[in-house]
Amino acid sequence: MPDQPTEPQAQPTTEPSVDELWSRGPVWTQGGSPVARYVARPLREFLHVESAGSVLLLFATLAALAWVNLPFGGWAEAYDAFWHTPIGLDVGGWRIEETLQHWVNDGLMTLFFFVVGLEIKYELVHGDLRDPRTAALPIVAAFGGMVVPALLYVTIAGGPETGQGWGIPMATDIAFAVGVLGVLGRRVPSAARLFLLTLAIVDDIGAIVVIAVFYTADLSLGWLALALGLLAVMALLKALRVWSVQIYVVLGVVLWFALLSSGVHATLAGVAVGLLTPATALLKAPVATAFAAEALQDKELDAEELSRLRFLVTESVPVAERLQSMLHPVSAYVVLPIFALANAGVVLTGGVLGDAVTSSVALGIGLGLVVGKPLGIVLACFLAVRFGLARLPEHTSWAQVVGVGAIAGVGFTVSLFIAGLSFPGDETLTANAKVGILLASMVAAVVGVVLLLVAGRDRVSPAAEPTPAPSRH
Structure with missing residues (x-):
């Protein structure tokens, strides 16, 4: 009896796992369409690179x-005309009008x-600033990295017209600094990365205090x-565990x-x-997990x-962490590039x-960022370690601390911001400050990369170092 032809057996279909679905991203980035292949997926992969911002x-x-x-x-005139376009808002008898550049900056x-x-x-709640001993070194380093550049600036340009710019070289640009370290990859110890990140955050705190105290004029007490x-109402609502985004948006706009x-x-x-945003979850993770496990037993x-x-699931994640995860891409990929486009245009000809x-x-x-930053950071670290207040990060040498200090001299975004506050109405001094920031930041980045590459030759093998945790920036 002839053999009966066997029908091909259907291959079992496997449903994609949750991790696979998550890694694929949104539906519009999948498939074989030209938009998905040549635009959506490459763009998504680029935005997931640490240095993309x-x-x-x-x-x-x-x-x-x-x-x-x-x-x-005519291009320089067109730039000024565009960013100085007046834009106003009328609500009843109330009106506010600012230039486009001011709307971006303010x-x-x-x-x-x-x-x-x-x-x-x-x-402050979950990170390195929570533990005083762990936070001691970057806090001390940030203090030294703010004081020494300011003193150098005052020594060189402390005149009555130019002295107001002393706050410009105090800041570190987190986006650029982390981006530079991202280019170096595993050549920089993860502990050194964390040190720079914490230092930059403390730097931001210092810059905020400086802006609030020293760059405020014509104060209206009412x-x-x-x-x-x-702010007191927001704090009370937070204490009462009231968290409605709409309420806080309205209060935030009025506060602004x-x-x-x-x-x-x-x-x-x-x-x-x-x-004021809550940094602790409404529900503890084990409680949410238990509820979720019980609910998932029902297949339908x-x-x-x-x-x-x-x-x-949502309320088991702190509000601050959820908002940071949602808004950080907008800040890094939209707000900061627009700010740079509106403020970095400086004529370099003639x-x-x-x-x-x-x-x-x-x-x-320039000297404040390129020399003062690393000098202040290294000197502060040396004194803190020498007197037993702190210790160097793991797998990090003094040469690498110098390199990290140099990269901290990349003071772009906040430095440009303070420059706009330092010399209001004086376009020449503002332009000089912007040129100094741009050139000094480039020099600081190059010097920092070279120092870290040289210092990395003698560091421990990457295999001996734990894999760094994913960056929040």
């Missing part, structure tokens, strides 16, 4: 410089400072009292306007609200049960570059 920031800076320095006539940057406030709050009252009218820089509203959950499960480089403002900023 700094790359976009650098691109926006170069775009601004190219915009005002093209060899064709409004859009509030979101950046809100994310900074969230990061500071997270570090508006300031309203702002403080709104009150600070803008008070004379205190309006972006501090973002920092204040960020620090209805919409109400799925909604309840989603609530449990002798302007030579005049700026030789000005006391640019020299003070």
Whole structure:
């Protein structure tokens, strides 16, 4: 009897795991369409690179410089005309009008400072700033890295017209600094990365205090009292465990306007609200996990049960962490590049570059960032270790501390921000400050990379070092 043809057996289909679905990303990035293959997936992979934010920031800076320095006539004037376009808002009899650049600096940057406030709050509650002994070295280092650059600036450019810029070389740009370390990869110990990240966060705290105390003019006590009252209301709502995004958005907008009218820089509203955001979860993780495990035993959950499960999972993550995860990409990929595009446009032709480089403002900023930052950080670390207040990070040499200190001299975003506050109405001094910031940040990055590459030759084998935890930046 002839053999009967056997039908091909169907291959068992396997459902993708949760991890596979998560790694694939949104539906629009999947499939074989040209948009998914050549735009969506490459873009998604780029945005998951640690240094992606700094790359976009650098691109926006170069775009601004190219915009005002093209060899064709009228581009610099077009740049100024565009960013000085007046934009007003009318509500009843109330009106506020600012230039587009001011809306970016006073409004859009509030979101950046809100994310900074969230990061500071997270570090204070869950991170390295929670443990005084672990936080001692970066805190001391940040203090030295702020004081020495300011003193160098005052020594060089401490005149009556230029002395107000002493706060410019105090800041460290987190996005650029972490991006530079990301380029170096495993050549830098994970403990050294964490040291720089914590140092930069403390630097941000110092910059916020400096802006609030020393760059506030024409203080209006009535508006300031309203702002403080709104902060008290937010603190009370937080104590009562009331967390409605809509309520806090409305209060935050009113707080922003009150600070803008008070004379205190309006972006501090973002920092204040960020620090008031709860950093502990409403539900403890074991409780949420137990509820979720019980609910998942039912294979057919209805919409109400799925909604309840989603609530449990969501509330087991602190609000500050959820907001930071959601808003950090917006801050890094949208806000900061727009800020750079609006503020980094400096004319570098016709002798302007030579005049700026030789000005006391640019020299003070340059030496403050390139020399003062690493000098202050290393000196502060040496004294802290020498007197037993702290110890060096694991697998980190003094040569690597010097390299990290040099990279901390990349003071781009906040330095540009303070430069705009230091010389209001004086375009020449502001331009000189921007040139000093741009050149000094580039030199600091190159010097830091070279020092870390040289120091990395003698460091321990990467295999002997634990894998670094995923960066929150």
